[in-house]
Amino acid sequence: MLDKALIPFFQENMTFWPHLTEDEKNLLLDHSMLKNYAQSENIHSGDNDCVGVLLIQSGELRTYILSEDGRDITLYRLTEGEVCILSASCILSNITFDVHIDAEKASQVILINASIFQKICTQNIYAENFSYKSAIDRFSDVMWAMQQILFMSFDKRLTIFLLDEVSKTGSNVIQMTHEQIAKYVGSAREVVSRMLKYFEKEGYVKLSRGKIEVIDKVNLREMI
Numbered sequence: 001m002l003d004k005a006l007i008p009f010f011q012e013n014m015t016f017w018p019h020l021t022e023d024e025k026n027l028l029l030d031h032s033m034l035k036n037y038a039q040s041e042n043i044h045s046g047d048n049d050c051v052g053v054l055l056i057q058s059g060e061l062r063t064y065i066l067s068e069d070g071r072d073i074t075l076y077r078l079t080e081g082e083v084c085i086l087s088a089s090c091i092l093s094n095i096t097f098d099v100h101i102d103a104e105k106a107s108q109v110i111l112i113n114a115s116i117f118q119k120i121c122t123q124n125i126y127a128e129n130f131s132y133k134s135a136i137d138r139f140s141d142v143m144w145a146m147q148q149i150l151f152m153s154f155d156k157r158l159t160i161f162l163l164d165e166v167s168k169t170g171s172n173v174i175q176m177t178h179e180q181i182a183k184y185v186g187s188a189r190e191v192v193s194r195m196l197k198y199f200e201k202e203g204y205v206k207l208s209r210g211k212i213e214v215i216d217k218v219n220l221r222e223m224i
Contacts, residue, residue: 059107
């Protein structure tokens, strides 16, 4: 059962909550719980894995697919207040590919039992609409990731990533290694390092161990 202290956060982010009956509300709360995941811990590992619906209370999750040779492509990342439906793939009958989910940072996640969530969706149109909208939003992220990988030059992909991170965090300093960035943009560490060194030479960024400082956002934007 969900801790009472987390119920307001749960209600705020499950926007269909006001449209549930009292029985449905109690059923959902009784079958939700707080889970802690360590950094780099795998949460969902693809085929035949149905963890449940995830509501991120703190931290960050990464969703990705794996190639046969073990190379991964990041589809999207989720942070506080966002919901992951693909971790409950057993309730989405049209999901035919394996999705993996890791905790990128130490994370606290509200885990909702998949079968209970499915039951509520089948009897409540507002919950069902929430489920479909969440899935569509995530697939929009997937298509954007695929579009970048398939049709954009790498310098533009890296530029978009850097500017997105600066916008998201509100800081010009990005605390990431080149290997982490390579994982997020679907490339090799060597390629990322080479392009970042070029950006530094052009005066767009300043590199130091484990971080990148964006110092010329105006000229970076002109590359997109």
